[in-house]
Amino acid sequence: MAEVLRQLFLLLLAAKIGDEVFKRLGQPPVIGEILAGVIVGPAVLGWYEINAETMLFAEIGVVLLLFQVGVETRLHDLLRVGPTALAVGALGVVLPFAGGFALAGVLGSPLSVAVFLAAALTATSVGITSGALRDLGALNARSGRVILGAAVIDDVLAMLILAFASGLAAGNVALDELGLLVVVALLFIGIVLIGGTRILARRRSLLTDPVFAATPFLPGMIIMLGLAALATQIGLAAIIGAFLAGMVVGESSERHALEAEVAPVAAFFTPFFFGFIGAQVDLVGLADIGVILLVVGVTVVAVATKFIGAFFGAIRLGRAEATLIGWGMVPRGEVGIVVAGLGLQVGAIEGELYTVVVAMAVITTLIVPPLLPMLVRGASTSSESDARPTSGPTPGVEDDADGMPNARRDHRGPT
Amino acid sequence: MAEVLRQLFLLLLAAKIGDEVFKRLGQPPVIGEILAGVIVGPAVLGWYEINAETMLFAEIGVVLLLFQVGVETRLHDLLRVGPTALAVGALGVVLPFAGGFALAGVLGSPLSVAVFLAAALTATSVGITSGALRDLGALNARSGRVILGAAVIDDVLAMLILAFASGLAAGNVALDELGLLVVVALLFIGIVLIGGTRILARRRSLLTDPVFAATPFLPGMIIMLGLAALATQIGLAAIIGAFLAGMVVGESSERHALEAEVAPVAAFFTPFFFGFIGAQVDLVGLADIGVILLVVGVTVVAVATKFIGAFFGAIRLGRAEATLIGWGMVPRGEVGIVVAGLGLQVGAIEGELYTVVVAMAVITTLIVPPLLPMLVRGASTSSESDARPTSGPTPGVEDDADGMPNARRDHRGPT
Numbered sequence: 024m025a026e027v028l029r030q031l032f033l034l035l036l037a038a039k040i041g042d043e044v045f046k047r048l049g050q051p052p053v054i055g056e057i058l059a060g061v062i063v064g065p066a067v068l069g070w071y072e073i074n075a076e077t078m079l080f081a082e083i084g085v086v087l088l089l090f091q092v093g094v095e096t097r098l099h100d101l102l103r104v105g106p107t108a109l110a111v112g113a114l115g116v117v118l119p120f121a122g123g124f125a126l127a128g129v130l131g132s133p134l135s136v137a138v139f140l141a142a143a144l145t146a147t148s149v150g151i152t153s154g155a156l157r158d159l160g161a162l163n164a165r166s167g168r169v170i171l172g173a174a175v176i177d178d179v180l181a182m183l184i185l186a187f188a189s190g191l192a193a194g195n196v197a198l199d200e201l202g203l204l205v206v207v208a209l210l211f212i213g214i215v216l217i218g219g220t221r222i223l224a225r226r227r228s229l230l231t232d233p234v235f236a237a238t239p240f241l242p243g244m245i246i247m248l249g250l251a252a253l254a255t256q257i258g259l260a261a262i263i264g265a266f267l268a269g270m271v272v273g274e275s276s277e278r279h280a281l282e283a284e285v286a287p288v289a290a291f292f293t294p295f296f297f298g299f300i301g302a303q304v305d306l307v308g309l310a311d312i313g314v315i316l317l318v319v320g321v322t323v324v325a326v327a328t329k330f331i332g333a334f335f336g337a338i339r340l341g342r343a344e345a346t347l348i349g350w351g352m353v354p355r356g357e358v359g360i361v362v363a364g365l366g367l368q369v370g371a372i373e374g375e376l377y378t379v380v381v382a383m384a385v386i387t388t389l390i391v392p393p394l395l396p397m398l399v400r401g402a403s404t405s406s407e408s409d410a411r412p413t414s415g416p417t418p419g420v421e422d423d424a425d426g427m428p429n430a431r432r433d434h435r436g437p438t
Numbered sequence: 439m440a441e442v443l444r445q446l447f448l449l450l451l452a453a454k455i456g457d458e459v460f461k462r463l464g465q466p467p468v469i470g471e472i473l474a475g476v477i478v479g480p481a482v483l484g485w486y487e488i489n490a491e492t493m494l495f496a497e498i499g500v501v502l503l504l505f506q507v508g509v510e511t512r513l514h515d516l517l518r519v520g521p522t523a524l525a526v527g528a529l530g531v532v533l534p535f536a537g538g539f540a541l542a543g544v545l546g547s548p549l550s551v552a553v554f555l556a557a558a559l560t561a562t563s564v565g566i567t568s569g570a571l572r573d574l575g576a577l578n579a580r581s582g583r584v585i586l587g588a589a590v591i592d593d594v595l596a597m598l599i600l601a602f603a604s605g606l607a608a609g610n611v612a613l614d615e616l617g618l619l620v621v622v623a624l625l626f627i628g629i630v631l632i633g634g635t636r637i638l639a640r641r642r643s644l645l646t647d648p649v650f651a652a653t654p655f656l657p658g659m660i661i662m663l664g665l666a667a668l669a670t671q672i673g674l675a676a677i678i679g680a681f682l683a684g685m686v687v688g689e690s691s692e693r694h695a696l697e698a699e700v701a702p703v704a705a706f707f708t709p710f711f712f713g714f715i716g717a718q719v720d721l722v723g724l725a726d727i728g729v730i731l732l733v734v735g736v737t738v739v740a741v742a743t744k745f746i747g748a749f750f751g752a753i754r755l756g757r758a759e760a761t762l763i764g765w766g767m768v769p770r771g772e773v774g775i776v777v778a779g780l781g782l783q784v785g786a787i788e789g790e791l792y793t794v795v796v797a798m799a800v801i802t803t804l805i806v807p808p809l810l811p812m813l814v815r816g817a818s819t820s821s822e823s824d825a826r827p828t829s830g831p832t833p834g835v836e837d838d839a840d841g842m843p844n845a846r847r848d849h850r851g852p853t
Contacts, residue, residue, distance in 0.1 A: 024497055025670035032663035039660060042650040052650070076494045082439055235457040235467070244706055245454060248447035255440035287699035288706055291659055 027076045031295070034071050034080075034302075037063040038294035051392035053154055056294055057385070060301020071302055077295060082261065084296030085150045085357060087289040089262040090247045092153045092171065093269020094282060095162060098220045101172050101270075104165060108172025111336035115173060115352050116180040118332035119144040122324045130317075136376065138188040139366035143380045144325050145181050148356025148388065149174035150262060150296065155392040156351070161399045166344045169337060170351045175263060177352075179208050182258045185362060189369060207257050212267065215250060219271030227276035240284040243272040260358065296357070303360055304385055308378035317375075318382045325383050326390075329353050343405035347398040354391045359384030442491045446710070449486050449495075449717075452478040453709035466807035468569055471709050472800070475716020486717055492710060497676065499711030500565045500772060502704040504677040505662045507568045507586065508684020509697060510577060513635045516587050516685075519580060523587025526751035530588060530767050531595040533747035534559040537739045545732075551791065553603040554781035558795045559740050560596050563771025563803065564589035565677060565711065570807040571766070576814045581759045584752055585766045590678060592767075594623050597673045600777060604784060622672050627682065630665060634686035642691035655699040658687040675773065711772070718775055719800055723793035732790075733797045740798050741805075744768050758820035762813040769806045774799030 037059040045055030063071045071077070101108070123141030132140065152170055156162040162171075186204055190197065223229055230239035247268040254264025275281060309315060334349035363380035366372040372380075452474040460470030478486045486492070516523070538556030547555065567585055571577040577586075601619055605612065638644055645654035662683040669679025690696060724730060749764035778795035781787040787795075 024494075024676065025667060027494060028497075028501075028663055028667035028670060028676060032660065032667050035656075035663060036660050039648075039650055039656060043648050046649045075490060079439075079442060079491045079494065082443075086443075233454075233458050234461045235454055240702055241450075241454060241705060245447065245451050248443055248450060252440060252443035252447050255443060261439065261443060283698075284702035284705075287655055288703050290656060290699075291703055 027074075030071055030074070030077055031080065033063055034060070034077060034298045035294055037071070038298040041298075042294070051155055051158070051395075053151065053158075053297055053392050054389055056297035057301040057389060060298035061304045061385075062301075063298070064302030064304065066302075066304045066306040071298075073299070073302055077299065080292060080295035081299035081357075082296075084289075084292035084294070084299075086247065086251050086261050086265040087285070087292050088150050088154055088296065090243075090265040090269040090272075091282075091285050091289045092157065092162065093266040093271075094243075094273040094278065094285060095157075096168065096171060096266075096270050097273070098216060098270055100163075100168050104168045104172055107337055107340060108169050109176055111169055111173035111333045111348055111352065112176030112180065114332035114336040115147065115329055116145045116177055116184075116332070119325060119328040120184065122328035126321065126324050135188070135191050135371045136366075138184070138191050139362070139371045140321075140376070140380070142181065142184045142188045143355070143359050143362040143366070143384070144321075144328065145177070145184055146355050146358035146362050146384075147174055147177045147181075147329070147352050148354045148358045148384075149177075149266075151354040151356045151388050151391060152351040152395075154293070155395050156399070159396055159399050161395075161403075164399075164403065165340065166337075166347045166351070166399075166402055169340070169344075169348050171266070173333065173336070173348075173352060175212065175266070178260050178263050179205065179212070181358070181362075182208060182260075185365065186258060188371065189365070191371075204258055208259055211254070211257055211259070212263070215264075215267045216270065219267070220274050223271060223274035227274065230272065230275045231277055238277050238280040238284060239272055239275040240281055243268070243275075243281055243285070244288075246272055300357055300360070300385065300388065303381050305378050305381065308375070309382060314375060314379060317379045318386070321379055322383045322386050325355065325387055326353055329387075341405055343398075344402040347395075347402040350391060350394060350398055354388040355384035356388045357384075359387075442489075445486055445489070445492055446495065448478055449475070449492060449713045450709055452486070453713040456713075457709070466570055466573070466810070468566065468573075468712055468807050469804055471712035472716040472804060475713035476719045476800075477716075478713070479717030479719065481717075481719045481721040486713075488714070488717055492714065495707060495710040496714035496772075497711075499704075499707035499709070499714075501662065501666050501676050501680040502700070502707050503565050503569055503711065505658075505680040505684040505687075506697075506700050506704045507564075507572065507577065508681040508686075509658075509688040509693065509700060510572075511583065511586060511681075511685050511688070513631060513685055515578075515583050519583045519587055522752055522755060523584050524591055526584055526588035526748045526763055526767065527591030527595065529747035529751040530562065530744055531560045531592055531599075531747070533743040534740060535599065537743035541736065541739050550603070550606050550786045551781075553599070553606050554777070554786045555736075555791070555795070557596065557599045557603045558770070558774050558777040558781070558799070559736075559743065560592070560599055561770050561773035561777050561799075562589055562592045562596075562744070562767050563769045563773045563799075564592075564681075566769040566771045566803050566806060567766040567810075569708070570810050571814070574811055574814050576810075576818075579814075579818065580755065581752075581762045581766070581814075581817050584755070584759075584763050586681070588748065588751070588763070588767060590627065590681070593675050593678050594620065594627070596773070596777075597623060597675075600780065601673060603786065604780070606786075619673055623674055626669070626672055626674070627678070630679075630682045631685060634682070635689050638686060638689035642689065645687065645690045646692055653695040653699060654687055654690040654692050655696055658683070658690075658696055658700070659703075661687055715772055715775070715800060715803065718796050720793050720796065723790070724797060729790060729794060732794045733801070736794055737798045737801050740770065740802055741768055744802075756820055758813075759817040762810075762817040765806060765809060765813055769803040770799040771803045772799075774802075 038056040041055030041059030042052040045052045120141045123144040127137030127140050156167050230242040236242050250264035250268040251261040255261045330349040333352040334345045337345040337348040363377050367377045453471040456470030456474030457467040460467045535556045538559040542552030542555050571582050645657040665679035665683040666676040670676045745764040748767040749760045752760040752763040778792050782792045
């Protein structure tokens with residue numbers, strides 16, 4: 024226990040020093056936290072070793088981040104951007120998947136490797152982009168909602184690809200089982216979203232009716248853990264369950280009390296998530312020119328296919344917003360790492376390709392936040408000149424009565 | 439990860455249902471949370487299995503609870519009750535230790551068993567009492583401070599006894615090493631408390647000077663984890679480090695922002711601690727009349743010796759306050775369980791005695807909170823009739839400018 028406390032201390036301290044340095048340099052603090060993880064992790068200093076306990080904190084960190092994002096997202100706003108999100112999600116999966124296959128063909132990899140590489144390229148880490156967009160107060164703009172909706176669709180498709188890849192590695196692919204998986208996943212999302220928000224919209228005090236709950240905070244945490252667990256059980260990512268839980272709980276009458284209480288809990292946990300991502304980097308494995316070239320190749324394919332797919336999916340919103348959305352879908356983050364780890368575990372890919380995919384996941388994660396402020400400004404300027412009040416973080420599009428800006432206040436909640 | 443999320447969900451849900459039921463019955467919610475842990479744990483339903491991940495949440499839960507208590511405690515208030523706390527701590531260790539030895543003599547146990555039994559009887563779990571006193575808004579009364587101060591002294595002595603017991607089990611007891619341990623522990627406590635509070639008292643904005651910190655919350659969490667880790671490193675309990683960290687950080691100028699942000703984090707984690715304590719109960723091991731008699735005997739000795747020792751240590755404050763303090767020191771909670779587990783690990787005690795000690799720890803924990811409201815009323819009435827304004831939770835004794843009551847608000851923080 025002493026060792027775990029020491030590691031949690033170290034990771035939190037390092038992440039916050041990274042945050043401090045990057046804020047002072049005017050750069051995205053998320054990047055500072057990830058690089059701090061690289062430095063204290065096995066790649067450089069080796070003070071922090073990856074273990075089950077700190078992994079749990081990292082996982083709860085991203086679960087809380089998406090829960091928080093869910094609380095700030097309303098269902099009808101998400102449904103309004105539904106068709107665009109569907110196009111972005113689908114094209115943003117198909118192109119990277121095809122790119123991964125093509126790349127594996129060039130490398131002469133067998134089919135099982137090709138499928139895992141393709142699966143790792145399709146994954147989108149919505150945690151990174153939504154964290155950075157919250158920092159910019161741009162999460163509730165139309166483009167932020169498209170990215171969130173596309174991420175949900177993306178995850179359903181990624182689950183399908185991963186089940187297919189795992190089946191292929193195990194030697195049997197049952198198409199009827201794959202179909203069942205998708206139906207169950209869509210039913211889960213539909214029932215939770217429509218059913219959950221309906222129930223809470225009808226009785227907005229439901230979460231504060233119990234004697235133990237003066238605010239919806241603890242009931243919300245219970246629902247978050249429950250839906251995150253249920254999502255993983257049916258093959259979806261835990262963060263999708265947490266995001267849905269946040270959207271449902273956000274219907275409560277005491278939503279602002281809830282937000283004020285979720286903020287410090289999320290601020291405590293999320294640095295573990297970002298630091299943990301950095302700690303995955305293996306610099307020793309990258310000390311080979313062949314591997315470096317492979318990383319460059321895989322990363323270029325990953326960025327280009329995802330950006331182009333998502334861009335064309337969102338093109339009807341105009342070039343500026345489509346560029347923001349395409350760029351926002353690029354980070355692979357923890358999802359890419361998890362997929363590669365799964366491939367390693369079932370024996371489909373070997374150590375070197377794992378290192379390459381992790382490096383690609385971290386690089387795609389690091390390059391996105393620095394460009395977001397510019398793209399957000401571009402998207403909001405262009406939509407203003409189009410006289411389209413539904414894009415850009417203007418109070419007019421908020422469905423909140425108070426029009427409170429949803430900026431993340433640097434991870435810190437009530438000040 | 440799916441399994442861990444499921445278990446966290448289950449434990450939190452169960453604890454909050456226990457909380458709800460006990461609040462509706464007008465009973466202490468802490469007991470409801472512990473009993474919920476008994477029910478979902480291995481003893482009854484077996485839905486929750488003890489594992490490293492949920493243990494970590496339990497540990498962080500009690501660490502946060504003591505941090506929160508530390509934030510609400512001021513150094514000069516603790517020093518003011520210093521001599522009484524010293525007497526309570528010392529007598530509250532000596533008597534149970536002697537009682538444990540006598541009991542082992544009656545049972546005919548060898549010396550190594552006797553020392554571990556005695557060590558388990560001396561342990562005090564300040565988490566339970568301070569949690570219950572916070573619920574009653576009585577933590578800042580003089581008696582609450584005596585209990586907190588005595589718990590710190592208690593832990594230093596318990597560490598000494600445990601080091602002695604472990605040395606005995608390993609076959610060598612080095613007296614000079616024991617002396618060094620105590621010196622290091624006292625230096626740690628002294629330097630952190632006096633040095634830390636001095637530094638912060640001189641520059642109250644220190645924790646909010648970094649750009650990343652608008653409130654002392656995240657710097658406070660870093661210091662809490664660091665001092666908790668350091669405390670365990672030198673042989674003290676993690677909660678002692680967390681308590682000291684809270685006292686230091688509580689000197690910050692932004693203390694109320696800090697309290698508002700710590701509250702939800704503590705409210706999220708502490709149910710795992712109480713539920714976890716309940717889950718330790720092994721009803722199968724207790725299904726033997728001999729074992730039950732042993733539990734009764736050990737529990738009676740544990741309650742009587744701790745109560746009498748602490749009572750006489752505090753007798754100069756009058757009988758009513760001495761009764762409250764004596765009773766408040768009775769819970770053995772997680773500390774007793776940890777000591778017994780250590781004895782099991784080094785082979786000094788066997789499975790049956792372990793079960794007995796755990797049962798004693800849980801029983802002493804369950805019996806304390808129900809009587810506390812009555813004893814708090816008694817102590818505050820008697821001290822009012824003595825015209826002693828320094829006892830009882832009256833605004834006059836608060837060093838806070840605002841005299842805000844420190845009630846725990848049912849785990850919930852800002853409402």
